[in-house]
Amino acid sequence: MATPAPTDTLDLAARFPGAVTPDTRPGYTGWVVTPEKLLEFAQFVRDELGYDYLVNLCAVDYLPEDRMEVVYNVFKTTGGPGLTFKTWAPRKDPIEIPSVVSIWPGADFQEREAWDLYGVRFTGHPDLRRILMWEGFEGHPMRKDWQEPFYDEDVKPFKRRWPDGKHVYAEKRSVYGDNVYFKPGFDPEKWTPTDPEEALYKSLKKYKTETSDGIETDHIIVNMGPQHPSTHGVFRAVVVLDGETVVSLKPVMGYLHRNHEKIGERNTWLQNMPYTDRLDYFNSMTNNWGYALAVEKLMGIPVAERAEYIRVIMAELSRIQNHLILIGMLLNDLGAYFTPALYAFEERELILDVFEAVSGSRMMCNYFRFGGVVRDIDEDSMKKIRDLVFDRLPRKIEEFDHLLTENEIIVSRLKGVAPLSAEEAIAYSMAGPMLRASGVPYDIRRADPYGIYDRFDFDVAVRYNGDMYDRYLIRLDEMHQSIRILQQAVKGIPEGPISSQKPSYTTKVPPGESYGRVEGPKGELGFYIVSTGKPNPWRYHVRTPSFVNLTALEKMCVGTKIADFVAILGAVDIVLGELDR
């Protein structure tokens, strides 16, 4: 699985003397750049070396070394392995790092997240506000020296559970008897509320015009969500309208921010596996794979042959059910109230039956283990999979095609709406079907193959208009391709062991960093992990497609009608579990 980095052949240190040094820490790759030269370096990497696609940006808190690091993973949209570079600043407020939004606009939300959770101030960022927590929240919670009210210990397993584990509710232990903490001397009566929304409303573009007869026209602000049937969960968007046309739009998230990464850094390596199920809860199988891949890469262990096939089968089944639901829900948003969605749920139930039989749970599969999978597919389930793959699903995908594709209402609602050009899509770090609908044939299964995808014969689905209709069609295309892969995988699956490792609840991971990426149904799902050789990860960051894909939401929506916003959001295919984590 080791992908040789081309950085070995490049001497970036000679190009930027004194500013760029190779990262020589054991297990690390890439380059370390000084903050002063960061922008120049980034420009060079993008324009001269062709790394036009910023995939991941995250902060790492190296508390013992007293440094706050920011990691960048960049790739070429023409394919191939990526380049990692880092920059760091001393861990003393204010921590300042130049923002790369001017070079890769897709860094926007990711930098805001690093500011929110780590307190890294990105100088030159156009709109640096908190993104997951609310404005006014005290502290930057992902820092290693920040403790939550229900803090038990730094790492799991907790000593309080065994051998003298008399059950105590966490509430009883915490200072305020609940999951809250206030500074000593805090007086809620005297505390003057600062409006947490103020910065948000200030960031919106507003307008006011006056006609010659002195009639003033003002903007209208519409808050959609967090409780709104069309936002696919607890997502909120603040929209400034001119009549019905969207003038400005800001997504507001964090309503389902459940501290996945903070908990993940406390968990042992294996304990994170069931937590990844809850990221994109439609596709727990793919989430498992992304995480397993990152850890396996670091451990340097092989995956059992049969397990590789099982992984492909499960991931592709996930993709099909995800796209079916997406199409159903998109049609819901367009007003085709529930018929397509109900048809989609029917097929999904049959796929979930397979997941339930092999893994034990419909949604939270927790099926992958490092080096393989937890359980073999039994003959009954194999038969069910064959039935689905060779008979039912192709038939039903065809039926969806008949039901919807040529429908004139759908065509007129979708065609030409909210187009995104290939250049824009790359710049905004769009991933998955959203990127491919804009004419960029970038699919990690082909561009940076993982698992055994290099053995299968399939086409990278791509559409060239970048509008809503293409975003719908590409999902159909991808389902057809998934069926092709599935048919080959089901035919070719060998007998054999399902794991290369002995089952164990402890995992030994050598020190180092690793970035594992899979092509999830919603786009690139990446896991950036840092190990210090301990039983728990030092850093566990999830780069989720829903989160990064939303960076372009404002770009897509401005100029369209408010009714289209609902559909545009639907086609981005967000799921709140991985958007807010």
Next chain:
Amino acid sequence: MLTGKGILKGLGVTLKRFIDTYLDDLRWWGKRYYTPEGIAHRSSKDAKGVFTIQYPEEKLPVPEEFRYKPFLLYDEGPNGEKNIRCTSCGICAKACPPQCIWIVRGTDPQTGRPVPQPAGFWIDADICMSCGFCAEYCPFDAIKMDHNYEVASYTRNLMDMNELLKPVSYYASIRPLNYAREEEARKAKEAAKAAKGQ
């Protein structure tokens, strides 16, 4: 151009599915509902028409590996005593991702030395994420995942030892294949031990 052909095509699909509802009802007359083969038909690749499982009158059978909440196993002794399999080794509590298992290791009241019996065992069902790690890594087959999902209640759920304990016969009834496999392994192990002892 708006001809309406596409809409009609789509309506054709819904019409076909609507008619299928009645045709399939007729084809499976009398045994479509409330029979195991009817349920199997409605969950198969040939499922057509009404897809609904008439819960609670009929229930969708859960697969053997289905996991809901953990429970503790005890062997029934000849005089009806409960021999708890758990040795309070704590592996489940260590493996548990949300750390919802609490165990007090048993001690001998006379000597004060630890004994392989839990003195207290709690699972906070309001934290448990049903991942099944406890059952997966238990070396004594003492904790398993239950199939019973009808556990809603009017209060919060903190399961203590009394609630958690279930007989092995129950386990054998919900997971026959796993049970047979584990028994075989146990017997083989005992035979090997006996052979060594001789």
Next chain:
Amino acid sequence: MKEEDLRDLNLPGYEIPPELTGQLAITTLDRIYNFGRRASLWPMMFGLACCAIEMICAQAGRYDMARFGMEVMRPSPRQSDVMIVAGTVTKKMVPAIIRLYNQMPEPKYVVAMGACASGGGPFKEGYNVVAGIDKFLPVDVYIPGCPPTPQALIHGMILLQQKIDKQSIKHVRWYDGKKEDSVAVPVPYLGPDLIDPRRIPEIKAKAAELAAQQQQLAPEQA
């Protein structure tokens, strides 16, 4: 109305002449009141996290909650009877949830679906998570599971119906006006952390106590 339904409503001990069976029922006000409510519980279309997907599945073709008169998912709190809190409740979201609950007309019920809504779930230790919606709202039914399968959810809803059956119009909490639950739940707000208005004196006292402790410690350290 079906004959069986009427039979359910009939009070035992009152014989109905055979020629009137199926047309007449002798019942109490409670029974008729409960009958009306239990048979058309309209849930609010309100999904928070993973559990919401299972809630949709329960509404979709295979499990079809319409069979219980619960198919009308209302996106507006004004038209709904039961709030299925399906998913992790976060501090950022909880003010919105409480506001929605206050906007629901009585009689109203709350179902905590899944581990997260019941007691924090696997994410309980997180800094942005409210450990159970029952810290703020009176929960009628708790459904454990992560996530509860659609059948488990329906079982919980049946349990809610049974609870309704036992209620009496004289004792339900919302017509009294004096009981704690009959008035609106105070909406928490976001300060340095989540502030529950009902707990302000408690927080104040505790914070003062902490400050005093700190002061005591400070000279010692110096």
